[in-house]
Amino acid sequence: MTASGQLDTALARVQSAAIDGRMRNTRTRQKQLSSLFKSLTEHANSFVDAMQKENNLSKEEANIVVSAMLLEVRQHYENIDFEKELAQEYSVRWGKSWVDRRVAARLVYIIPQDFTKGFSVFSALSAAIEAGSCCVVELLNLSDQSTALIRKIMNAALDKEAFVAISSTAPGSFLKHCLMIDQMHQPSSPQYMGKSLISKASGRVVAVVDRTAKIDSAVKEIFASRMQYGGQSHYAVDQVFINEFVADEFLAVMREEFSVRAEAIDQTVNNGHARPTPSKRQTKLVADDCTIVDSQGNAEAVMVKLRSSQLLHEKIEGPLLVIHKITSLDDAIDLILSRDEQVNALFTFADGPEAKYLSQFIPSAVTFVNHIPAELLIGSAGPVGYPVRPDLRYVREMFEEPSPQIVPEGKIHAASNVWKLRNSPRSAAILAHASRPLRPTGQAAAGAWGFFETGVLLGAAVYLLPVILGTIVGATYTGIWTYRKVIG
Template sequence: MSNPQNATLARVKGAAIDGRLRVLRIRQQLFHSLHGALIQRREELLQTIQNDDNCSAEEALVVYGSSLIDLRNHYNALDLSTGLQEEYRLARKESNENKRTPIAMTYIIPGRFALFFSLISALCAAIEAGSCVIVEFQDTTIKTPSLLQEIIHTSLDLEAFAIVSDRAPAEYLAQCVVIDQSNAITAEDVFPRRTLSSPISRSIAFVDRTSDIELAAQEIVASRSAFGGNSPYAVDLVIVNEFVLEKFNIAATKALQSIREAQKLHQLPKEPSHRVKISNNKIFDDANRDDNLQWVSGIKMNRSHQLARTKVPSSRIVLVHSVTSLDDSIDFLGTDAQQEIPIATLYLFSGEREAKYLSQYIVSQATYVNHIPAQLVVGPRTPFDYAINLHQRYTRDMFEFPSPQIVPSKRSHLTSTIFTKASFIDSVAREALKDIRQPKSGAWGFFEQGIVIGAFVYLLPMFSITITGVGYGVWRAYWSIRS
């Protein structure tokens, strides 16, 4: 590592020790400065995004707009009055059980996909938390890193923010939150204070016979086609109930054709040749010999095939697998082969009751019913230990640790007097647990109630008619005898 980089890292560490970003007003000013710089360089940024990400003008606008919206969401979360209320709770003899303290430094290793959004989303979350930031940009031919470096240097505090080209030492990273969007950090070499990585995961879509097939096909194909299929949350495998398989294939093919026509109309960039040639790969040739997995865009395979259990390479290919029932899909995704790569997002196109059943037994980081959120198309994966937030890819709590402040209360127990209350504690500890209110054995349950209701509905009318008929017969016989 060069001496200038050592000096840069030391400078940021000094700002972190001084608590440079602890002051809320300073963080608000940083957001304003960064936002103004991004607006000022808008046209240049849009062109750079379009060139580096090989995307359309519309896709570049989505990346740029999503980044600024993410910035605004973090800025809006800062409120001076709320911050002061929290800060002075202890002075008012009130506990602050939710107090959190920022981890002083953040080290960002941006990912290659949607680099602009990937960096801005992480940077803004760190600023909101009050953490100083080091960004690692390796030597590259793309222009986004150099443009972002210029923006950071002109809009942010150079004492608290820096760009480096070489990996910081392990002992330095041990003091940082490391955002590893490229999966470049290995646990054997580095032990950061906290690691927010973007591990490889899959996105699975399920189309049930109770779903809107046209909507499902449009959402799935759009997810797979956006940004050349590079999005981490693009659908990797579609599981379709065989009852609606043919209908879904037709709808998906129609959606694919609409995308091709839009490309021709707007002259959108074509995918690199290696993505097209993948259909000639032996994986796809071998898959054509089995009918267990149906296909869209020329692909089919059985459920034991490699592509049915892996992350699909960047392409606009839609892989479709048929199942016979909800339970069949649960059993399929529960196999050891399917568990090798975890499911990040589960997109369920079905009725609400079917969605409840599937999401209960298929483990995923998040489940979305009858839609694929547009917010997920851009940016890196959310770290697995945190909930996926559609408004912010990274959240403030990822850069903080809990540090509650507690004052004595009526329920507090002083250490100096605890042993004088030993008998009371013992009596409380031996109290019986609350009744779980489970019906006693032999009590009428669901099926017994059903039998009684059925008997009431079907047998009571027959019993009433019989009694009425017998009564009428007795009455007629009585009057016949008297006559």
């Protein structure tokens, strides 16, 4: 059979499984996740080796990524509550509405990113299994070890009719029936006709360090986000905007961090590959627009001099930390908003009021205050239009759509009952009832004593009244004393 014929057969098989509702059964979903977790644990060491070679990670970093992958599958398995789902399924049978009912997309098509590919695939796949979807994973015919492992695990652990890995892109006639999970999406990528979960791979991540920040903590968090995983994480800080009043302290702590972490930065993977480096174009921009704060091996921190530099407005590649001084919070806001685009994440290092102000006026998919979650640095960017969660990259609800089931209960008006009102005076009474005034807002009427005026009055009572009373008493006493002296 030709490659095209094999693809058509595989897609037809998974489409049939989706139509017959293969994954709707709760026990089936539990068994699939349990089998997947077991197979992943058996191949955990192989994934560690693959990520060391293909993503240039240290063994410790690869261990963390594989651990995160297993924890995601475990969480989706534990989220399934058989007794609760069974009770919900029979709600209508027992005359109860199920108003928050949701149904899973029948078919899911996953386009994974290459960075930590195993995590990228199985974080999405396990969420789809929890929801009850059949899945196709696009794994182009690459010779890398991660792709081979993913294929092997899917074939061994999952229902071969409900879950398929393919080595070429499916035709448009099939894709139009799928929920698309695109982790590689770029501005130039094609737009999908149906529902899709798109990760904005080109979205920037910025950090703002205010003068109220704890500088030592801010430097450590920002430095770790950029230097871990060779600077490949989608949520590594791309640009740091530091208040000029604390810039010198920030840079001093940054140099100290380079010194302390020198051995970890220099560490290379066992196969001798070097860490990822910035692109040649970004390297040239560094030479032209920046002064070097410190460097170690391929890692570098630079201070950008010119605001016209592209380094302040684009996604950074590799272990390159870009820093720029700001004069105030408004200056940071204006600079970040000079490009009309939402950032993927905003990390604010500041006291509460300043952090609130920044997050209010800088459009961002998510804001984190005074920390950078370690879980966020693994895998793809979160899908656009859904809350970013550090603990799970994908959640069940992303793969579902509302489909409530409602029985006649409470104050639901049946159509036949309303129809009976055609020649009845009751409709006028209903209109009068619906026209009742709205409840008051509780706001004081215009000219009434407000919070400020009440405060002034209270302050006067507390501070001025004793003085006035004391004056009156003193004057009275003096008058009596004088009278007695004169008359006596």
